[in-house]
Amino acid sequence: TPAGNMTGVHPVTDATGSFSVKVSSLQMAAWPVYAGDHVLSVAYYAPYYGLVGGDVPVTLLPRQGYQVPPPIPRAAGARVSSGVIAYLAYPADDASTALMVTDGATAALVGSTKLSGASLGQPAWSPDGTRIALSAVLDTVPHMNVYVLDGAGRVSQVTGYGGSPPKLTGGGNGSILGSFTMPKPDVPPPTGPTDDVFTPQRCHDILDNAVPPKAGWATLVGTGMVTIATGPEVQAGEEGRYSFRFDNVPEGDYWLHAWCSRQVCQVDSQVQPKPGGEPGETWVVQVYRITIATANISVPVHVTAGQVKNIGNAECVYSWEWAAGPTWADPRRILYTHVAAAYERGGSAAISEAWMADTAGGAPPVQLSSSLTGSKVSDLSASPATGRVVGYVEGCAGLAVADLANFSEGKVLTSMLASTIPTGQVYSDSSPAWSPNGGYIAFTRRNLLAPPPMPPFPDDLGSPRRVIQMLCATNQGNLWLKNVATDEEWQVTRFNVAGGEGVVGKPAWSPDGSQIAITYTKDNFETFNVIIINLADGVSFALTDDGRSGFPSWTGGARLADLPRNLAFDPKLVQLVPVVVPGDIDGDGKVTVRDAVSILRFALGLAQPDAAARKAADLNADGRLDVADATKALRVAIGLATA
Structure with missing residues (x-):
């Protein structure tokens, strides 16, 4: 050889x-x-x-059906080669998540959320750079859905876990009355060897002395209507019951979602070196811990004008559903992972399946894989250039690639067995990302026998940054590349993962394939930043340095000037997407003299409208803004004409 x-x-x-x-x-x-x-x-x-x-x-x-890709191009120096990078930032207030964009020279805030319990997931640009898909928890806590943001600042909801925006029928207002119960959580019995640090009996003792919270939350999904649900005083170890009421609710069909958080016992499985075993021999240990979980319930409700709808009492469950990791198959279709689990089983999802949704609407999402008849699938990445998708497959404990048209006929790319036998180590591969030409895959490789230290449990679960730290810490590894046609792979970074350093999350390729952006931490996710790596020579430089930024996505089809600014990611933004009033520039729902002056400024070149304002200002629908549009707006404002 x-x-x-x-x-x-x-x-x-x-x-x-x-x-x-x-x-x-x-x-x-x-x-x-x-x-x-x-x-x-x-x-x-x-x-x-x-x-x-x-x-x-x-x-x-080479692998059948694959062309050997050209060599990776060389990037010039410590600067962004081209395009626009979107990433998430966690401001110092520790209460919000922000979606940022940058071209390497200028950074701008697209939008943020400050809802209690809300958070944003890793963004993903559409192939043409006109839209951003991202997972988010808004008013369906703890359920996560996929949303799409366009250049005009409009947000559409793609999935409906925990509920979806209402369908209003008009005819006046009504009320909703009800209550929900938060049951006392159970301690799952052990089914194998357990860790000695935290025993099941200790979990029982803690939960028996835990007092349920005094209040919970109830919301009408997609409306921004949220109320605090309160209940009577209860003793330690008992269930909690909370009542709520909504008044002045417009007639229509709604999803009512209620939730409340309390301490639960969680058990997870970890691969650890076997005491007294041979070098490299491992076994699976059940690890118990006390954490915070969210009990929740979603109920469809029809509101009739002039009536009070009593939904009775609903019992919450300690479970969650996520539509996670959106990735674009083409300019219309989005792949995502549907993950569902009970809190008691920690990070071991009962369901992890691939689904695909058409953002043009009109058809329900399509299920591509099943956890019941096949392996669990996660960490998806689609290649619009080749029509293929790569993801983590539990059955091979590694990455597999498949044609989107025949998803079930996947081919194994990497596996824990193949990477472990030659070295005596136990490696796990995750977070794959296709290169723009579909010839290479970047991914993260971790050595499970040399994990980073376990961080302390966060003291503030209201902080999105602390929640992200809890989810990502101990999951860092090193960046690797793989030539899919030839199977050649090589290591890009050599971080001290056992010391808390490494790459977390999905890497992002530059449009020309010469650079990769990663989320890098040097201290087990206490701080994290976006780092750019030149693949040809290994030179790297920091894109952010605030210690609170990560999870990049890269596109060559967008300009900073065309992107929206300072949005508030909340349910009202999703609900108001389709509403456009001709002549209404300031968005107050009516045409005023102030709107007419704004249109005149557009016509004279004294101000530049964004895409939404341009559409509303063109009252003559002739494709241009002129004095005639301003004149018509003024006539509408003073009642001499209609829009």
């Missing part, structure tokens, strides 16, 4: 013990084997003949 890339050879002998020896096969396993020209050296011992063997030339062809 002149190239030195076949790292494991395991000969198997087959002898009958008689004078006539028949060798039916020689088995060999090698990881990894790259496409290209190799020399296979074979040697074995034969009775009476001694050592027998020879060299066999072998040519391995």
Whole structure:
């Protein structure tokens, strides 16, 4: 093996013990084997003949259906090569999440959320750079949904876990009355060896002495109508019951969502070195801990004008559903992972499946995989250039790639077994991302036998930054690249992961494929920033330095000047998407003299409208803004004409 890339050879002998020896096969396993020209050296011992063997030339062809991609281009210096990067920032108030954009020279705030319990997930640009998809928890806590933001600042909800915006029918207002119960959480019984630090009995003792919270929350999804639900005083270890009422609710169909948080016992499975075992031998240990969980319930409600709708009492459950990790298959379709679990089982999701939604509407999302009939799938990344998707597949404990048109026929790219046997370490690969040309995949590789230290449990779960720290700490690794056609892979970074340093989350490729943006932490996610790496020479530089920014997405199809500014990501923004009043520039729902003056300034070139203002200002619908539009707006404002 002149190239030195076949790292494991395991000969198997087959002898009958008689004078006539028949060798039916020689088995060999090698990881990894790259496409290209190799020399296979074979040697074995034969009775009476001694050592027998020879060299066999072998040519391995690229993976079927794949073209070998061109070499990765070289980036110029410590600057962003091209395009616009979107990323998340967690301001110093520790109460909000912000969506930022930058071209490497100027950064701007697109929008933020300050709702209690709300947070934003990693953004994903559409292939043409006109829209951003992101997962977010807004008013369906703790459920996460996929939303799409366009250049005019309009937000549409793609999935409906925990509820969706209302359908109003008009005809006056009504009321909603009801209550919900938060049950006392259970302690799951152990099903295997447990960690000695925190025992199931200790969990029982803590929960028996925990007093339920005095209040919860109830909301009408997509309306911004939220109320605090209160209940009577209860004793430690009892369930809580909370009542609520909504008045002046417009007639229509709604989703009522209620939630409340309290202490629960959570059990998770961890791979640990086996005490007294051989070097590299591991076993699975159940780890118990006390954490905060959210009990919740969602109920459809129809409101009739002049009536009070009593929904009775609903019992909450300690579970959650996420539509996570959106990735664009093409300019219309979004893939995402549907993840659902009970809090008692920690991070072990009962369901983790691939789904696809059409953002043009009109058709329900399509399920691509099933956790019941196949492996759990997560960490999806689609390649619009090739029509393929890569993701983490539990069945192979690694990454697999498939054609979007035939998702079930996936091919394994990496696996824990293949990366572990040659080294004696236990590696896990995650967070894959396609290069723009669909020829390479960037991913994170972790050594499970040398994990980073476990951070203390956050003392403030109202802080989105602390919640992200809890989810991401101990998940960092190093950045690797893989040539999908030839199977060649190489390590890009060599961070001290066991010391708390490393890459977290999905990497983002530059439009020309010369750079990758990563979320980097040096202190086990106490602080984190976006770092840019030049792939050709390994030079890296910081895009952010505030210690509170990460999770980038990169596009070549957007300009900073075309993107919205200072939005408030809240349910009202989602509900008001389709409402456009011709002539209404300031968004107050009516045409005034002030709107007419704004249109006149547009016509004279004294101000520049954004996309939404331009559409509203063109009252003549002739595709241009002129004095005639301003004149008509003024006539509408003083009652001489209608829009």
